[in-house]
Amino acid sequence: MQRGVVVRIVIVMGLALAALIYLTPTFVGEVPSWWSDFLPAERIHLGLDLQGGSHLILEVKADKAVENTVERVKADLGNLLKEKGISYSELARKGIEIRLKVPAATGDKARGLLKSEFPGLVVVSSRAGGEGEEFVLAMDQRELRSIRDYALDQSLETIRNRIDQFGVSEPIIQRRGQQDILVQLPGIQDPERAKEIIGKTALLEFKLLDETHNVEEALRSGPPPGTEVLYGYAAGRNGAGTERVPYLLEARTLMTGEYITDARVRPGSGLEGPYVELILNSSGARLFERITGENVKRRLAIVLDNRVYSAPVIQERIGGGRASITGSFDMKEARDLAIVLRAGALPAPVEIVEERTVGPSLGRDSIRQGVISFIVGGSLVIVFMIAYYKGAGLVADLALVFNVLFLLAVLAGFQAVLTLPGIAGIVLTMGMAVDANVLVNERIREELRAGRSPRAAIEAGYERALPAILDSNITTFLSGVILFQFGTGPVKGFAVTLCVGIVTTVLTAVYLTRTYYDWRIVMRKLTRISV
Amino acid sequence: MEIIKPGTQIPFTRYRHIAIILSTVANLAVLLLLFTKGPNLGVDFAGGTMVHVKFQERVTIPEIRQALTSSGLADSVIQDFGQDTTHEFLIRLEKTSGELGIIGEQIRKSLAEKFGPDRFEVRRVESVGPKVGKDLRQRGTWSVIAATIMMGVYIWARFGYSFGARFGFHFGLGAVIALIHDVLITTGVLLLAGYEFDLTFVAALLTIVGFSVNDTVVVCDRIRENMRKIRRASLETIINTSINETLSRTILTTGTAILVLLALFTLGGGVIRPFAFALLVGFCSGVYSTIFIASPVILLWEKQK
Numbered sequence: 001m002q003r004g005v006v007v008r009i010v011i012v013m014g015l016a017l018a019a020l021i022y023l024t025p026t027f028v029g030e031v032p033s034w035w036s037d038f039l040p041a042e043r044i045h046l047g048l049d050l051q052g053g054s055h056l057i058l059e060v061k062a063d064k065a066v067e068n069t070v071e072r073v074k075a076d077l078g079n080l081l082k083e084k085g086i087s088y089s090e091l092a093r094k095g096i097e098i099r100l101k102v103p104a105a106t107g108d109k110a111r112g113l114l115k116s117e118f119p120g121l122v123v124v125s126s127r128a129g130g131e132g133e134e135f136v137l138a139m140d141q142r143e144l145r146s147i148r149d150y151a152l153d154q155s156l157e158t159i160r161n162r163i164d165q166f167g168v169s170e171p172i173i174q175r176r177g178q179q180d181i182l183v184q185l186p187g188i189q190d191p192e193r194a195k196e197i198i199g200k201t202a203l204l205e206f207k208l209l210d211e212t213h214n215v216e217e218a219l220r221s222g223p224p225p226g227t228e229v230l231y232g233y234a235a236g237r238n239g240a241g242t243e244r245v246p247y248l249l250e251a252r253t254l255m256t257g258e259y260i261t262d263a264r265v266r267p268g269s270g271l272e273g274p275y276v277e278l279i280l281n282s283s284g285a286r287l288f289e290r291i292t293g294e295n296v297k298r299r300l301a302i303v304l305d306n307r308v309y310s311a312p313v314i315q316e317r318i319g320g321g322r323a324s325i326t327g328s329f330d331m332k333e334a335r336d337l338a339i340v341l342r343a344g345a346l347p348a349p350v351e352i353v354e355e356r357t358v359g360p361s362l363g364r365d366s367i368r369q370g371v372i373s374f375i376v377g378g379s380l381v382i383v384f385m386i387a388y389y390k391g392a393g394l395v396a397d398l399a400l401v402f403n404v405l406f407l408l409a410v411l412a413g414f415q416a417v418l419t420l421p422g423i424a425g426i427v428l429t430m431g432m433a434v435d436a437n438v439l440v441n442e443r444i445r446e447e448l449r450a451g452r453s454p455r456a457a458i459e460a461g462y463e464r465a466l467p468a469i470l471d472s473n474i475t476t477f478l479s480g481v482i483l484f485q486f487g488t489g490p491v492k493g494f495a496v497t498l499c500v501g502i503v504t505t506v507l508t509a510v511y512l513t514r515t516y517y518d519w520r521i522v523m524r525k526l527t528r529i530s531v
Numbered sequence: 532m533e534i535i536k537p538g539t540q541i542p543f544t545r546y547r548h549i550a551i552i553l554s555t556v557a558n559l560a561v562l563l564l565l566f567t568k569g570p571n572l573g574v575d576f577a578g579g580t581m582v583h584v585k586f587q588e589r590v591t592i593p594e595i596r597q598a599l600t601s602s603g604l605a606d607s608v609i610q611d612f613g614q615d616t617t618h619e620f621l622i623r624l625e626k627t628s629g630e631l632g633i634i635g636e637q638i639r640k641s642l643a644e645k646f647g648p649d650r651f652e653v654r655r656v657e658s659v660g661p662k663v664g665k666d667l668r669q670r671g672t673w674s675v676i677a678a679t680i681m682m683g684v685y686i687w688a689r690f691g692y693s694f695g696a697r698f699g700f701h702f703g704l705g706a707v708i709a710l711i712h713d714v715l716i717t718t719g720v721l722l723l724a725g726y727e728f729d730l731t732f733v734a735a736l737l738t739i740v741g742f743s744v745n746d747t748v749v750v751c752d753r754i755r756e757n758m759r760k761i762r763r764a765s766l767e768t769i770i771n772t773s774i775n776e777t778l779s780r781t782i783l784t785t786g787t788a789i790l791v792l793l794a795l796f797t798l799g800g801g802v803i804r805p806f807a808f809a810l811l812v813g814f815c816s817g818v819y820s821t822i823f824i825a826s827p828v829i830l831l832w833e834k835q836k
Binding site: 049057059191192195199351352353354355356357358359361362365366369370372373376377378380381384385387388389420421424427428430431432434435438439442445446449464467468471472474475476477478479480482483485486487488490491494495498 | 532537583585631632635636652653654655656657658659660662663667670671674677678681682685689730731733734737738740741742744745748749752756776777779780783784786787788789790791792793794795798799800802803806807810
């Protein structure tokens with residue numbers, strides 16, 4: 001028995017030492033480099049509710065990406081039909097379906113073309129009538145899934161780029177499920193601006209102005225086919241507020257922002273505000289040169305997320321791959337615009353479906369209040385245990401100190417996130433941990449009353465109390481696991497401390513205290529127990 | 532020190548009929564309240580936006596309302612938060628249509644217009660879309676139900692193994708009924724006290740389920756032991772003896788838990804206070820239900836055989 005006790009004492013001491021080592025970086029702050037070379041340097045991470053920051057869940061509207069793809073396929077199909085000399089009477093997109101009407105004579109040719117050139121399209125239905133054949137086409141399931149997947153992955157990548165450029169330390173950007181992206185921005189000062197930058201679709205389009213029709217008339221009786229009305233904002237007359245200005249544009253997009261390699265803010269000259277200069281890659285530069293060359297003297301609208309920023313007249317063919325966006329924005333707006341243009345457009349719009357932001361001052365208050373309740377609650381339990389069980393209470397209190405030490409060390413070692421409910425979980429663990437000691441001590445008292453020797457009472461006490469201790473800890477652990485499955489953020493932090501606390505409780509309140517009593521027995525010092 | 536003197540014999544099971552009637556009435560009342568008045572759902576479950584602001588000096592709710600009304604946010608609910616001296620308020624808008632992300636900013640702007648941008652600070656913004664809210668609501672409900680059933684199954688398996696399946700089942704059933712009681716009583720008290728139901732409330736309920744079942748396990752464990760020790764006694768006597776023998780442990784354990792919860796409730800701050808309150812109620816209810824519900828259910832069932 002003597003050797004067994006020594007081994008157990010060594011184990012406990014070893015664990016305590018390891019715990020202290022794991023906790024050192026958390027409490028010291030900066031550890032010297034020789035430390036981090038050999039020893040764990042992880043700290044307990046504070047959750048967003050303690051250090052302040054924003055937690056966002058964005059839903060990617062992948063259906064929109066599908067619609068965009070279908071629109072593009074429709075355009076390709078139209079071009080190819082023309083190229084092959086297959087006439088058609090109607091080609092239109094309805095939702096995520098394409099409706100194609102061809103004269104009866106060319107029905108088979110169209111069918112052949114669809115089969116050979118558009119393997120991703122399936123014919124949902126076809127109907128032959130007097131005036132020809134009508135096809136309803138849709139993307140096949142595999143194609144749809146890959147478009148959605150791509151939209152999500154691409155959005156994730158773009159948002160990551162934007163946040164990197166925005167400058168947030170240790171952000172978390174993760175895909176969550178089939179359509180959501182989780183974004184966590186610790187310690188962010190201006191959450192509104194971050195949301196603005198993250199959520200902007202930033203689809204940049206160049207479109208020609210339709211100057212053959214009148215805007216007012218288009219507003220009254222709907223835009224003519226192939227055109228659309230979009231709005232821009234200009235400083236109001238008399239300099240008061242802003243004014244919405246309608247533009248009649250050709251619906252066709254000549255070029256998008258995908259060719260942008262860089263975007264920079266340039267200070268404006270004189271009364272002009274700053275503007276954003278775009279630098280295009282070589283194919284973008286060629287395309288831009290061709291577009292401007294073909295449309296000299298016409299007005300080219302620069303549209304971002306369906307808002308017209310400017311519509312300058314093309315004076316001459318523009319080579320060199322540089323374009324600029326002017327508009328009435330201030331320096332900050334221009335900078336944010338440059339960020340989103342550099343990072344690229346989102347393949348589909350995103351919508352914020354959940355936001356939790358905590359300011360830094362509330363986080364500080366929460367830490368302070370959490371620590372105070374921890375100290376007060378812990379002290380109450382410690383005093384109570386000594387008052388009630390005297391010596392055995394002191395042993396239980398010692399176990400409690402080790403318990404908290406191990407609990408924090410495990411949190412640091414696994415880099416768990418400590419949240420406010422997590423602190424509450426630690427406080428609660430202290431209140432519940434002594435249950436094991438209570439069970440044992442009550443048993444020991446019973447055995448002593450039954451006239452057993454101190455040694456026999458201790459042995460019987462631990463042995464008889466153990467099943468109940470295990471049962472009660474297992475049940476709490478189980479509900480902690482369910483909570484972990486269910487919970488998000490702060491609540492998850494509570495589940496973690498609750499579950500880890502149960503493991504350390506069994507270790508300290510049972511194993512450690514038993515080791516202490518066995519040591520006393522071995523040293524033959526146990527003539528009476530104070531309980 | 533001793534709270535319960537050894538050899539105490541309080542005939543708890545004698546009060547079982549009145550306890551069961553009382554508890555049934557209380558539980559039905561909570562259910563009635565839930566279905567008529569409905570729970571006071573927080574942003575997590577109802578969806579909407581909640582903004583927690585702290586002013587530097589005294590501001591009244593009508594003043595805040597005035598500021599919000601002028602910018603079309605008249606249907607917001609404004610509540611005092613924390614103590615009077617800290618001038619903190621919760622502003623809540625259920626409106627979920629339109630962009631979720633901008634409501635918080637709207638509230639901030641309209642307050643800045645009236646009080647000045649430096650006179651207050653936005654401490655917390657929580658926005659939850661209707662779909663997410665519904666999802667959390669369903670998952671929260673199911674997790675509490677799953678945990679309750681799981682505890683019953685655990686006890687059934689645990690005691691069925693050494694007691695025989697029938698007995699184990701009755702123990703499990705007793706535990707589940709006691710847990711349903713605890714969950715309902717906690718829900719009812721929080722409802723009457725005017726607390727909102729949110730994610731931390733679910734966390735509290737799950738903790739209560741896990742903790743409250745401990746007492747039941749300990750009592751059942753003792754019943755099992757006493758059945759072997761005192762074979763000739765009636766089941767009622769055995770149950771009573773077991774409850775009495777474990778009574779001081781039950782009180783002590785819940786007592787230390789209540790000590791730390793009181794510390795959290797009074798010192799932990801406004802964010803954690805509802806959580807601590809729910810646990811306080813649930814843990815107290817847990818002691819009652821172990822003594823007056825779980826054991827009588829076992830007795831009731833066994834007597835019918």
